[in-house]
Amino acid sequence: MSPSALFSGDFSDLRSRFLAAASQAGASLVAYPHPLHGPNGEQLSTDIAYLGRPDAAKLMVLISGTHGVEGPFGSACQTAWLSQNAPWQLPDDTAVLAIHLINPWGTAWSRRVNEDNVDLNRNFIDWQKGPPRNERYATLHDAVVWRAWEGPERERAAEAYDAAKRRFGGYAGLAPMIEAGQYAFSDGLYYGGDGPVWSNRTLIEILSTFARQASEVVVFDLHTGAGPYGYPALLSVAEGEHAGLDWGRHIFGPALSVVLTGTDATTDTGIAATATGYVSAAVRKALPKARVLPLVVECGTLNGETVIEAVQADNWLHLYGKVDTPLGERIKKALRAAFIPEDEDWRNTCLATALRHFDRAFADLKAVGGASAEKPVPAAAPVAVIAHAETVHPGAGERPALEVHDLHKRFGQLSVLNGVSLTAQPGEVVSMIGSSGSGKSTFLRCINLLEQPHDGRVVIDGEEIRMKKTPDGNAVPADMRQVERIRSRVGMVFQNFNLWPHMTVLENIIEAPLHVLKEERQAAVDHAHALLKKVGLSEKHAQYPGQLSGGQQQRAAIARTLAMRPKLILLDEPTSALDPELVGEVLRVIRQLAEEGNTMILVTHEMQFAREVSHKILFLHQGKVEEEGAPADVFTNPRSERMRQFLARTL
Numbered sequence: 247m248s249p250s251a252l253f254s255g256d257f258s259d260l261r262s263r264f265l266a267a268a269s270q271a272g273a274s275l276v277a278y279p280h281p282l283h284g285p286n287g288e289q290l291s292t293d294i295a296y297l298g299r300p301d302a303a304k305l306m307v308l309i310s311g312t313h314g315v316e317g318p319f320g321s322a323c324q325t326a327w328l329s330q331n332a333p334w335q336l337p338d339d340t341a342v343l344a345i346h347l348i349n350p351w352g353t354a355w356s357r358r359v360n361e362d363n364v365d366l367n368r369n370f371i372d373w374q375k376g377p378p379r380n381e382r383y384a385t386l387h388d389a390v391v392w393r394a395w396e397g398p399e400r401e402r403a404a405e406a407y408d409a410a411k412r413r414f415g416g417y418a419g420l421a422p423m424i425e426a427g428q429y430a431f432s433d434g435l436y437y438g439g440d441g442p443v444w445s446n447r448t449l450i451e452i453l454s455t456f457a458r459q460a461s462e463v464v465v466f467d468l469h470t471g472a473g474p475y476g477y478p479a480l481l482s483v484a485e486g487e488h489a490g491l492d493w494g495r496h497i498f499g500p501a502l503s504v505v506l507t508g509t510d511a512t513t514d515t516g517i518a519a520t521a522t523g524y525v526s527a528a529v530r531k532a533l534p535k536a537r538v539l540p541l542v543v544e545c546g547t548l549n550g551e552t553v554i555e556a557v558q559a560d561n562w563l564h565l566y567g568k569v570d571t572p573l574g575e576r577i578k579k580a581l582r583a584a585f586i587p588e589d590e591d592w593r594n595t596c597l598a599t600a601l602r603h604f605d606r607a608f609a610d611l612k613a614v615g616g617a618s619a620e621k622p623v624p625a626a627a628p629v630a631v632i633a634h635a636e637t638v639h640p641g642a643g644e645r646p647a648l649e650v651h652d653l654h655k656r657f658g659q660l661s662v663l664n665g666v667s668l669t670a671q672p673g674e675v676v677s678m679i680g681s682s683g684s685g686k687s688t689f690l691r692c693i694n695l696l697e698q699p700h701d702g703r704v705v706i707d708g709e710e711i712r713m714k715k716t717p718d719g720n721a722v723p724a725d726m727r728q729v730e731r732i733r734s735r736v737g738m739v740f741q742n743f744n745l746w747p748h749m750t751v752l753e754n755i756i757e758a759p760l761h762v763l764k765e766e767r768q769a770a771v772d773h774a775h776a777l778l779k780k781v782g783l784s785e786k787h788a789q790y791p792g793q794l795s796g797g798q799q800q801r802a803a804i805a806r807t808l809a810m811r812p813k814l815i816l817l818d819e820p821t822s823a824l825d826p827e828l829v830g831e832v833l834r835v836i837r838q839l840a841e842e843g844n845t846m847i848l849v850t851h852e853m854q855f856a857r858e859v860s861h862k863i864l865f866l867h868q869g870k871v872e873e874e875g876a877p878a879d880v881f882t883n884p885r886s887e888r889m890r891q892f893l894a895r896t897l
C-alpha cells in the first residue's frame with residue numbers, strides 16, 4: 247500500500263488498518279466504544295495500542311484525530327510508524343501508547359468538532375475555575391454564524407465580516423479572536439463546551455490507566471490545517487515555561503517552535519496562541535509527576551481564511567442544512583480538502599516528516615538516564631473492550647425496556663394505528679419518522695395510555711399493561727393503579743413543553759418527585775438543581791416559564807422529565823415548536839441523554855439528528871410500519887418507494 251493510501255477511506259478503514267498494524271507490532275489493544283455511531287451505522291470507538299511493559303518509566307504517546315476531520319493524517323502516521331518498526335524491539339523501561347482517533351465521531355462524520363459541536367482542543371480547561379470569556383468573539387458571532395445559506399441574513403453577516411476585517415487589519419487580525427475559543431455560543435465556532443466532553447474524559451481515563459507509571463513522557467498530537475501548505479511544523483504549546491520545553495529544545499533545536507499561549511499572545515505558526523484548553527495542557531495535568539514534552543505536528547493546507555470558511559460552512563450545514571444534498575456534499579468535500587488534501591506529495595511529505603520527528607524523539611527518550619538493552623516485545627494480550635458506565639452499548643441479554651405488539655387505535659371511523667409493533671432495548675434510541683398524520687404522536691401517546699389503544703399489548707420494563715375488553719369490544723386498562731405506576735416510570739416530553747405557568751422552573755421540576763415519588767423536599771430540590779445544571783439552566787431556577795425562551799422552556803421540561811428518573815423517555819417532536827435558532831440547544835441536551843444510555847422513543851422531523859442519534863428508525867405510513875432498520879440502511883438504502891419519496895421531500 248502506498249503511504250498516501252493510508253490517509254484514504256472512512257472511519258472503519260482507518261480503524262482496521264490501525265488495528266492490523268498494531269497487532270502485527272505485538273501491541274495490546276483496548277477499545278473505548280463511543281456512545282454514538284457513524285454514518286454507515288458503524289460502532290465508533292477510540293482504540294489504543296500499548297507496546298512494552300506496563301511498568302515502563304519512559305513513554306512515547308501518539309494521539310490522532312483531536313479535530314475529527316484531521317484524523318486520517320494522525321491515523322496514517324500511527325499506522326505507518328507501528329508498521330515501519332515491526333518487529334518491535336524495546337528496552338524494558340520504554341513503551342509506546344498510540345491513541346487512535348480520540349474524537350472518533352468527528353472523524354466518522356467529517357467534522358472538525360465533536361458530537362456536541364465542541365472543539366476538543368478548547369475543552370481541556372480547568373472546569374472548576376469556569377471557562378474564560380471571549381468578548382471579542384461575542385461581537386463577531388453573528389458575522390460568522392448564519393441561519394440561511396443565502397439571502398438577506400447571510401448578506402448582512404458577510405458585510406459585518408468584511409467590516410470587522412477592515413477594522414482589525416484583515417483576516418490575520420480576526421483569526422486570533424475567533425480561534426481563541428469561546429464558551430458562550432454553543433452554535434458558534436471554536437466552541438469549548440460547558441464541561442468535559444466524552445473525548446476529554448476518555449483521554450484522561452486512558453492516560454490514567456496507561457501512562458500513570460511513566461516519569462518521562464513525549465506526546466505527539468497530530469494535526470493539519472494551519473501553517474504553510476505541505477510544510478509540517480513541529481510545535482510545543484504551553485501556557486508557560488516548563489522542563490519539558492527545554493527537553494524539546496535539546497532534542498530538536500531550532501526545528502521546534504514553542505508557542506506560549508495567553509490572551510494577547512501571538513505566533514507565526516498558524517495555530518491560535520490566544521486559545522486555552524489544548525490537549526498539551528491536559529496531558530501535563532494528567533501526569534503531574536512526569537516530565538512531559540507535549541509536541542504538535544501541524545501540517546499546513548490551504549490559507550487560513552479558506553480553512554475557516556470551510557469550517558464556517560460546515561457549522562451552518564450541521565446546524566441548519568442537510569448533509570445528504572448536493573450542497574451538503576459540496577460543503578463536506580471542501581471541508582475534507584481543507585484538512586486532508588487529495589495530493590500525494592502533500593501526504594507523503596507530511597507523513598515522512600512526522601515519522602522522522604517520532605524517530606528522533608523516541609531515540610532521545612530511550613537514551614534518558616542511559617539506554618537499556620532492547621528486547622523483542624512480549625506477546626500481547628488480546629483486544630480488550632472498555633465499556634464506560636456511560637457508554638454501555640444497548641443491552642443484549644437484558645429484557646427490553648419497551649415492547650409494543652400489534653397496536654391498533656381508531657378515532658371514530660378513522661383508523662390511525664393499524665398494528666404497530668416496536669421493541670426498544672435498554673439504552674436504545676428509536677426514532678419514529680413519517681408524514682404528518684401517519685400516527686406517530688398517537689403511537690407515543692398510546693404507550694403511556696394518554697390515548698387508549700383499541701387492541702395490542704404494551705410491555706414496559708417487563709411489566710405488561712393489563713387490558714380488558716368492554717362490551718363494545720374495545721380494550722381499556724384493567725387496573726388504573728397499575729397504569730399510574732407504570733406512567734411514573736415513563737417520561738414524556740411534549741412539543742409545547744407543558745410546564746405549569748404559575749410555578750417557577752424549580753417548582754415545576756420538584757412537583758412530581760414530591761407528590762408521586764414522595765421524595766424528601768431537600769433531596770428533590772438538590773436533584774432539580776443538578777438537572778438544571780445538566781441542561782444548562784442553573785441560573786433560571788427561580789424564573790417562571792413565561793420568562794424563558796422556547797428552547798429554555800423545553801430544556802426545563804426535559805429536566806422535569808428526568809426528575810422522575812424514568813426508565814423510558816418519550817419525546818414528541820420536542821423541537822418543532824421552536825424558532826430554528828433554538829433547535830440546536832435542545833437537540834444537544836437530547837443527544838447527551840442518548841450518550842448517557844437513556845432509552846428513548848423520539849418522534850421527530852429532524853432527519854439528520856435522527857440519523858446521528860438513533861439506533862433504530864421506524865418509518866410510519868398510514869398507521870403501519872412501512873420500513874424499519876438501522877439509520878444507515880434506512881436513510882441510505884431505503885427499500886420502499888414511499889420511504890424514498892418521503893426522504894426526497896424532507897432531505
Ligand SMILES: Nc1ncnc2c1ncn2[C@@H]1O[C@H](COP(=O)(O)OP(=O)(O)OP(=O)(O)O)[C@@H](O)[C@H]1O
Nearest residue numbers: 657660662680681682683684685686687688689849
Ligand atoms: N384526539 C383525536 N381525535 C381525533 N383524531 C385525532 C386525534 N388525535 C389524532 N387524530 C388524528 O389521527 C391522525 C394521526 O395523528 P398523529 O398526531 O398521531 O399523527 P403524526 O404522525 O404524529 O402527525 P404530525 O407529524 O403532523 O404530528 C391524524 O389524522 C389526526 O388528525
